[in-house]
Amino acid sequence: MKKNDVIIIIAGLVLAVIVYGGLQISQQLNTADQMAVEVYIDGELERTIPIEGYGVYTYDTELGHNVFEINEEGARMIEADCPTLSCTRQAAINHVGENIVCLPHRFHLVVVGDEEVEVDAISQ
Amino acid sequence: MQSPNRFSLRQLIILGLLIAISLVLNYIERLIPLNLAMPGIKLGLANVVTILALTIYKPRDVYMLVIIRVLLGSLFVGSMMSLWYSLAGGLLSATAMLLMNQLPKESVSLVGISVVGAICHNIGQIIIVMIITSSVSVGISYFPVLLVSGIVTGIFIGYVGKATKPYLLRFM
Numbered sequence: 001m002k003k004n005d006v007i008i009i010i011a012g013l014v015l016a017v018i019v020y021g022g023l024q025i026s027q028q029l030n031t032a033d034q035m036a037v038e039v040y041i042d043g044e045l046e047r048t049i050p051i052e053g054y055g056v057y058t059y060d061t062e063l064g065h066n067v068f069e070i071n072e073e074g075a076r077m078i079e080a081d082c083p084t085l086s087c088t089r090q091a092a093i094n095h096v097g098e099n100i101v102c103l104p105h106r107f108h109l110v111v112v113g114d115e116e117v118e119v120d121a122i123s124q
Numbered sequence: 125m126q127s128p129n130r131f132s133l134r135q136l137i138i139l140g141l142l143i144a145i146s147l148v149l150n151y152i153e154r155l156i157p158l159n160l161a162m163p164g165i166k167l168g169l170a171n172v173v174t175i176l177a178l179t180i181y182k183p184r185d186v187y188m189l190v191i192i193r194v195l196l197g198s199l200f201v202g203s204m205m206s207l208w209y210s211l212a213g214g215l216l217s218a219t220a221m222l223l224m225n226q227l228p229k230e231s232v233s234l235v236g237i238s239v240v241g242a243i244c245h246n247i248g249q250i251i252i253v254m255i256i257t258s259s260v261s262v263g264i265s266y267f268p269v270l271l272v273s274g275i276v277t278g279i280f281i282g283y284v285g286k287a288t289k290p291y292l293l294r295f296m
Contacts, residue, residue, distance in 0.1 A: 002236065005233050005282075008236045009236075009279065012271055012274070016268040023265060043258030098265070099262045101257060104205045
């Protein structure tokens with residue numbers, strides 16, 4: 001390894017720490033009393049569920065089958081019929097901005113804070 | 125171009141072999157269980173082939189190799205979706221490594237080139253995530269983890285490339 005290799009590696013690590021720190025800080029600043037889980041299919045908002053809306057939700061689209069659960073730990077994908085199943089291995093999400101993405105089915109969940117929930121309530 | 129033929133027969137055979145090796149590496153990589161909680165992290169063994177090609181072929185031949193290996197790779201294992209990731213990642217990574225390869229040899233080694241390639245590969249995948257979810261913030265949330273994993277796998281792949289290169293050059 002040459003000197004510039006080391007510089008590249010350190011610069012990359014520093015950048016990762018900065019972005020990670022930034023994401024954590026914005027998560028801390030965004031703690032909301034009211035949170036909701038947004039369900040997106042193909043980039044379109046499908047449904048907004050309050051984080052207290054405990055239950056099992058099933059979505060079947062032409063791209064595939066996804067089941068997620070909302071309980072006291074947050075939202076977690078429990079079933080999908082894709083080959084990789086990486087989404088079902090992800091931990092429950094319960095902070096504003098956290099997400100679970102099921103790419104093959106173009107399906108994703110995002111936790112949002114009360115500001116966004118209000119906007120959604122008004123638009124309804 | 126020095127000769128009417130773009131490749132010597134030897135170069136053509138080695139190129140074919142490299143593509144075949146990358147397909148086998150793709151397959152072997154799937155046998156290594158990497159059940160991490162974070163999706164998208166992989167070793168990228170096939171990138172060794174791109175790194176080796178970089179040292180002996182012209183840029184357009186490197187691009188040809190990347191495109192062929194991605195197309196064939198997702199034909200054998202993977203889906204339509206994995207084709208787009210691999211293509212975005214592979215082309216971005218090849219471009220970055222070709223540019224790095226233009227730098228004077230004494231300033232940066234294969235390890236540094238490989239790390240930049242791995243990071244750019246992951247950035248390519250993040251761009252596809254952003255396009256599919258139509259959300260920039262979802263893509264960015266993957267960035268720190270994929271950056272670190274790119275550095276770790278890039279160092280490993282770089283050393284593998286460095287160790288393999290002398291054997292390949294012996295045939296050229």
